[in-house]
Structures are given as C-alpha cells and as structure tokens.
Amino acid sequence: MRKSKDQKIQRLLSLLRSAGSSGYVSGQSLAKRAEVSRSAVWKQVRGLRQYGYEVESTRGMGYRLVSDTQNPVPWELKKILRATTIGKDVVYLPVAKSTQSIALSIAEKNAEANGTVVIAEKQESGRGRQKRKWFSPEGGLWFSVIHRPSIPTHSITLLPLVAALAVREAIAKTTKLDPQLKWPNDIMISRKKVAGILLDISAEAEWVKYAVLGVGINANVDASVISAMINDTRGITTLRTELGHDVSRLELLRLILENLESHLGLLTREGENEIISAWKKASDMIGRKVSVLQNNGVVHEGVAVDLGQDGSLILETEWGRRMTINYGDVRVRY
Ligand code: BTN
16 A cells, blocks of 8 residues: 555654664665655655754754654544543644534544544634634644534533634643633633634433534744734734744643543543532633623623533623523623
C-alpha cells in the first residue's frame, strides 16, 4: 500500500529522531533509509517544518531535528493523550470551513463515532453562538468533539458548561492565568473573552442522538488582529496578548480533552451538582448585577444569584423576583 504524505513525514521524523550524537543525519542516508530520492527528503523536511517541527539543514552535515512541534498534530497528540474515548479518532486539517460542520456530518454518517475530535489550523467559516461568525485565523485552537451522551436528556444543557470548565482548567494549568467563566459559555481573562463554546445537538423526541461541542480559543494570535477583524466592541483577548508569548496548543488540547472526558464522566454518574458548584466557583459573576440581552431585543436586569440544575441563569430582579434565564448575552457590571 502506498504511504500517505503524513505517513512519509512521520517516517522521516523517526529517522531524524534516531540520529547519533551529532544529531545530524545526511540527506543521502535519509533518502536511502526511507527509500526515496533526495529531493523527496527535502520536500518532506519542508512538510515537517509546516507542521511546526524545527529542522536545521547544514551543508555537508545533513538535517537535524532541533525541536518538536507544539501544534496539535494527531500523531503527537495520541502519544501524550491519557483519555480512552475522547481523541480515539482525530481528524486534523490545515484549513476547514468549520470543524463543527465536519464533526456534525461525521456524527450523522457514522453512528459509532463517539469522542472523535476534528481540529483545523484555521477556519474559513467558523461559527459562533446565535448564528454569529467566529473569526478563526492560524494560531488559534479550533476544534469540535463528537459526544454520544449516555446522560439523561435533561442534563444536555449542562454540556457547554462542562466544556467551559474543561477549557478554563486547561488554560489555568498551562498559563498560570486565572480565567473566569461567564454565563453561558464564555471563558474570560481580564474580563475579556478568550474562548467560547458552541453546542449542537441532534435529537428526536426524548432521545439525543449526538452532541457536537465546538471549542474556539484565541491562543497564539494578537488580540488586535481579531478585534480589527470582528469590529469588536465587547472586548476580546488572546493568550498571546495576555502572556506576551505563545503557548503549546498541543499541551492545551491534551489537557482540555482529558478534562472533558473526566467531567463528562461526572455527568454520567449524576454529578450535576458538582458541575454546577465547580462552575460557580470558577465564575466571578455570581452576586453581581448583570443585564441579559435576548435576541428578541428584550433585556433582563438583576443580580446573578445562582445557576439552576439545568445550567440556566437565575436572576433576582430589583423587586426581589427570581427569574430563570435560558439563553442570551450577558453583560456584567463590575
Ligand atoms: C461562541 O460564540 O462563543 C462559540 C464559538 C465556538 C467556535 C468554535 S471554533 C471550533 C468550532 N467550529 C466552529 O465553526 N465553531 C466552533
């Protein structure tokens, strides 16, 4: 069987990794061992660099692998991921219209697909909540996860909260920053949005066939680039802008997928209360005055006092009346 481009690249990678003490392997030896021409070796080295590996080439010495990639390439992810279902299958694309639409069509066609992760380096038509566009340039972390829920239907509304928690914890661990959650599914740093979650479900009557969780993280991109692109008035930020340096998207993705698997497990074991209380602990909006804009133009104002069992937001209005909010855009008064 003919090797795919990725298989050839991985073969070259293992040859470079098995280099002797100098770290160099000559082009001739690589060509011989991989049974390809020297120009094919050169092309594959270029491929490795495109995947984010640093490969040095020195005249008379050959090639040397200087550093591994920190991009979320599937063969590196599989080596480090400690999850059983999530990430078992990974689809990795340099560019996609939207990982969400791809994951949705995989889930529709393949009833077995559970835990499949679709990642794109950039999206041309990324989707946000409430039919908004989601600008997704290179450097961000854009992916979708197929989940066939073995949880009661009434817990479905908790899925985005679970995903937001998983993302928050992973960002906190990799960056030592302290992101806060904003209802319903935003992850904020310095009170600006750094990541968002999108949930799509396919349901029939009382039965949920599958759910697709989309995660968008403004990682190694300048905030000014995104702000300019989306004409932002709400305030967005990126990990690069907050930290002043780039993060390993590979490590970030690994942590998110592992967290997601363990938090989803909690839902299966009827751990709704634990999820809700972890979410409230990770949010600085409880106890604050908020206004919620719904897409029929209605604005509700009050103090965010609690979350309901289904993840809805409970507001206490000026008159002491409690109301349950199921959707909307929240503005917090700090
Ligand atoms: C939001 O509006 O806050 C949710 C944004 C979700 C964006 C992600 S990026 C990966 C996945 N693919 C999409 O088209 N959207 C989601």
